[in-house]
Amino acid sequence: MNETGEFGAGMRPEALLELALALGGFALFAALVVGLAYLIMRVLFLAVPAPAVVRFLSWRYLIHRPTNLIGVVGIFLGVGALIMILSIMTGFLDQTRKSMRGSLSDLMLILRASDRRRPFDAEKILEVVRADPRVAAASAHLSWPCFITRQGGNSMFMLSDPQLSRNAFVQLAGIDVDDEKSATEFHASLVRPPIYGESVADPRNPFAPPPEYDATVGMPRASVIVGDQLFDAHRLRRGDFITLIIPVRDEQSEYGFAAKEREFVVAGSFRSSENEMDLERVYLDRGQLARFMAGANEDDPLPAKATSVSQVLIKLHDYERDGDATAEELLDKLRDSGVVDGNCLLVTWEQFRGSLLGAIENERVLLGIMLSLVLLVACFTVFAILSMMVSEKRRDIGILTALGATPRLSLLVFLAIGFWDALIGAILGACTGVVLAIKIDGIERWLSDALDVQIFNRAVYIFDTIPSVVEVLPVTAIVLGAFLCTLLFAAIPAWRAASLDPVDALRNE
Amino acid sequence: MTSSEIVLRARDVKKSYRIARRELPILHGCDLELARGERLALMGPSGAGKSTFLHVLGLLDRPTAGSVEIDGDDAWRLPLEGRARLRNERLGFVFQFYHLVAELTALENVLLPAMIRWNSFTFDSKKAELQERARGLLGRFGLQERLKHRPPQLSGGERQRVALARALFHDPPILIADEPTGNLDRETGEKVLELLFEEQARRQLSLLLVTHDERLAARCERVARMDAGRIHNGLRG
Numbered sequence: 030m031n032e033t034g035e036f037g038a039g040m041r042p043e044a045l046l047e048l049a050l051a052l053g054g055f056a057l058f059a060a061l062v063v064g065l066a067y068l069i070m071r072v073l074f075l076a077v078p079a080p081a082v083v084r085f086l087s088w089r090y091l092i093h094r095p096t097n098l099i100g101v102v103g104i105f106l107g108v109g110a111l112i113m114i115l116s117i118m119t120g121f122l123d124q125t126r127k128s129m130r131g132s133l134s135d136l137m138l139i140l141r142a143s144d145r146r147r148p149f150d151a152e153k154i155l156e157v158v159r160a161d162p163r164v165a166a167a168s169a170h171l172s173w174p175c176f177i178t179r180q181g182g183n184s185m186f187m188l189s190d191p192q193l194s195r196n197a198f199v200q201l202a203g204i205d206v207d208d209e210k211s212a213t214e215f216h217a218s219l220v221r222p223p224i225y226g227e228s229v230a231d232p233r234n235p236f237a238p239p240p241e242y243d244a245t246v247g248m249p250r251a252s253v254i255v256g257d258q259l260f261d262a263h264r265l266r267r268g269d270f271i272t273l274i275i276p277v278r279d280e281q282s283e284y285g286f287a288a289k290e291r292e293f294v295v296a297g298s299f300r301s302s303e304n305e306m307d308l309e310r311v312y313l314d315r316g317q318l319a320r321f322m323a324g325a326n327e328d329d330p331l332p333a334k335a336t337s338v339s340q341v342l343i344k345l346h347d348y349e350r351d352g353d354a355t356a357e358e359l360l361d362k363l364r365d366s367g368v369v370d371g372n373c374l375l376v377t378w379e380q381f382r383g384s385l386l387g388a389i390e391n392e393r394v395l396l397g398i399m400l401s402l403v404l405l406v407a408c409f410t411v412f413a414i415l416s417m418m419v420s421e422k423r424r425d426i427g428i429l430t431a432l433g434a435t436p437r438l439s440l441l442v443f444l445a446i447g448f449w450d451a452l453i454g455a456i457l458g459a460c461t462g463v464v465l466a467i468k469i470d471g472i473e474r475w476l477s478d479a480l481d482v483q484i485f486n487r488a489v490y491i492f493d494t495i496p497s498v499v500e501v502l503p504v505t506a507i508v509l510g511a512f513l514c515t516l517l518f519a520a521i522p523a524w525r526a527a528s529l530d531p532v533d534a535l536r537n538e
Numbered sequence: 539m540t541s542s543e544i545v546l547r548a549r550d551v552k553k554s555y556r557i558a559r560r561e562l563p564i565l566h567g568c569d570l571e572l573a574r575g576e577r578l579a580l581m582g583p584s585g586a587g588k589s590t591f592l593h594v595l596g597l598l599d600r601p602t603a604g605s606v607e608i609d610g611d612d613a614w615r616l617p618l619e620g621r622a623r624l625r626n627e628r629l630g631f632v633f634q635f636y637h638l639v640a641e642l643t644a645l646e647n648v649l650l651p652a653m654i655r656w657n658s659f660t661f662d663s664k665k666a667e668l669q670e671r672a673r674g675l676l677g678r679f680g681l682q683e684r685l686k687h688r689p690p691q692l693s694g695g696e697r698q699r700v701a702l703a704r705a706l707f708h709d710p711p712i713l714i715a716d717e718p719t720g721n722l723d724r725e726t727g728e729k730v731l732e733l734l735f736e737e738q739a740r741r742q743l744s745l746l747l748v749t750h751d752e753r754l755a756a757r758c759e760r761v762a763r764m765d766a767g768r769i770h771n772g773l774r775g
Binding site for chain 1: 661
């Protein structure tokens with residue numbers, strides 16, 4: 030379907046020519062693979078002490094029986110589809126991992142509320158963290174829930190999930206811009222083209238008042254950057270004023286907390302690599318959030334007892350190598366130095382997102398298992414074709430026996446046919462699957478263009494190309510698996526051929 | 539003729555099949571001798587057990603009792619591979635229904651025994667010489683224009699000549715022909731027989747010819763008759 034949801038009128042004439050050329054190229058490639066298989070056969074049988082008739086007759090049966098092509102095509106399709114789809118799934122998983130990691134950094138120190146009345150000292154924590162040579166950057170975060178209301182008050186609506194039309198809290202994230210840029214993908218989320226929102230005017234100084242802001246008004250004094258989708262849900266424009274309402278502790282209140290509100294100017298939107306973030310998060314300066322929470326004015330110094338940090342995001346030089354060890358050792362250091370207490374946690378981003386990552390990996394494995402069934406069907410096709418062939422060729426088996434063949438030779442002839450089926454199908458499938466996986470984005474664009482149909486809606490994802498990662502190990506495993514599975518299925522009719530009574534076979538007229 | 543000149547000897551060969559828990563005897567102790575260069579016809583009505591006896595002699599069907607000696611070796615006491623080698627090197631078969639492999643050309647069909655005997659490496663190294671021999675044989679049988687033809691593209695007589703060339707390719711000392719003209723018209727059958735007898739005489743082959751045709755049997759040196767699983771006149775002398 031195209032963007033308006035309608036199917037296109039048909040294929041362009043030039044596209045037909047391109048398609049014909051592509052198919053011609055594939056036919057040439059398939060012929061080359063068959064030639065390659067023949068060469069492999071010649072070389073292989075020079076080393077194998079099997080009678081020449083095995084090589085000769087198996088190849089001749091393969092070429093002269095069109096039904097064998099069904100088996101080859103089945104293995105080709107199974108191997109090709111499995112490689113292509115697993116590569117795309119791996120690409121999706123890879124991209125999803127990157128996007129999930131983007132807002133988090135490598136390690137996350139979670140400063141959980143405890144009995145202590147003294148707030149955490151962000152500077153001291155950062156000092157200890159940055160002293161570790163494995164740490165590349167660290168950024169203090171102050172996170173707090175809030176409601177958003179639009180300027181103009183009376184028609185107040187509060188929502189964070191426009192898809193469900195449900196009122197909910199959004200998350201205020203107080204950050205230090207430079208630290209955040211060096212420790213997370215914050216900068217990338219500012220410069221990534223928005224889908225719905227408006228980028229900040231100056232990504233180097235994102236909390237600066239936007240050009241649309243009238244400085245003569247004098248209020249509000251602080252800016253916020255709103256997630257792309259949240260920006261759209263509130264129908265915001267750059268320079269708009271919004272009111273944030275936050276709950277704060279108030280021991281005199283009946284419920285133990287009270288609400289505070291303050292007006293902010295919208296500096297622009299950000300587009301992270303996570304849908305959820307774009308829907309629920311609002312960035313502002315960490316000091317401004319701390320002042321807001323403490324009830325101090327924007328220009329006031331930060332009160333001594335103000336809460337100024339709730340998490341610290343830590344980026345490492347080499348996460349793959351040091352991630353787990355650093356998480357463990359750094360927490361001990363922080364505890365030993367007394368800047369955090371026993372309630373705090375230091376986790377890797379993978380531990381933090383463990384369940385979601387596990388779910389995506391499960392999907393990949395399940396898809397792999399389901400697609401393997403296609404291969405199993407292809408192997409069964411080879412089994413069925415060879416079984417039919419053994420029945421048809423009973424007389425030939427008798428002739429070979431009369432001319433001096435042993436049952437082992439009959440077995441080898443039919444096993445070799447399965448071998449050629451597997452070899453040609455697997456090579457062809459592997460090459461095609463890898464090429465399709467690598468070129469999938471271009472192919473999709475070409476098909477969408479040729480058919481006037483939108484196949485992959487890029488607006489849904491944070492990536493602009495279809496991700497695909499071809500890994501050597503899974504490709505090798507698929508090819509070998511298909512090969513061995515086909516041989517196993519071919520062995521059954523081959524064994525039946527070997528156990529045929531030559532006298533019965535010769536009587537078969 | 540001394541016993542050392544006997545190339546094929548069957549002694550008290552019995553064969554029975556077990557069908558529905560009942561023993562069905564087919565051969566009741568058959569004796570047969572075939573001397574080097576001898577032309578022996580085996581005659582008998584349908585159901586007499588000729589084909590079964592031929593399969594036992596051709597090492598394709600194991601007898602229930604008795605022995606088959608080929609050049610003095612008790613063939614059925616040999617292991618599977620040994621019997622396969624004997625079939626390949628010492629015996630030539632010509633069947634009533636030709637039994638050619640449809641996917642192979644006439645030339646390739648003739649080369650089949652060589653392909654079974656040698657592995658790929660040896661076969662490839664001898665290929666030119668082997669092909670030359672096969673071409674020569676087919677040329678002598680008047681098939682020089684049919685080398686690349688497949689069996690379905692050949693007439694019945696041509697197919698049987700290809701089958702004869704294949705049986706003779708390894709120059710075996712014993713040729714077993716099971717009604718070789720049974721599926722051919724009279725004129726074509728005659729031509730094939732002429733070739734068969736000519737080659738038999740030229741190569742001094744021992745020929746065991748199964749036939750229903752009395753005129754054909756008359757052209758053999760000796761006629762053994764089979765009836766109800768028993769052979770008369772199977773032994774020499």
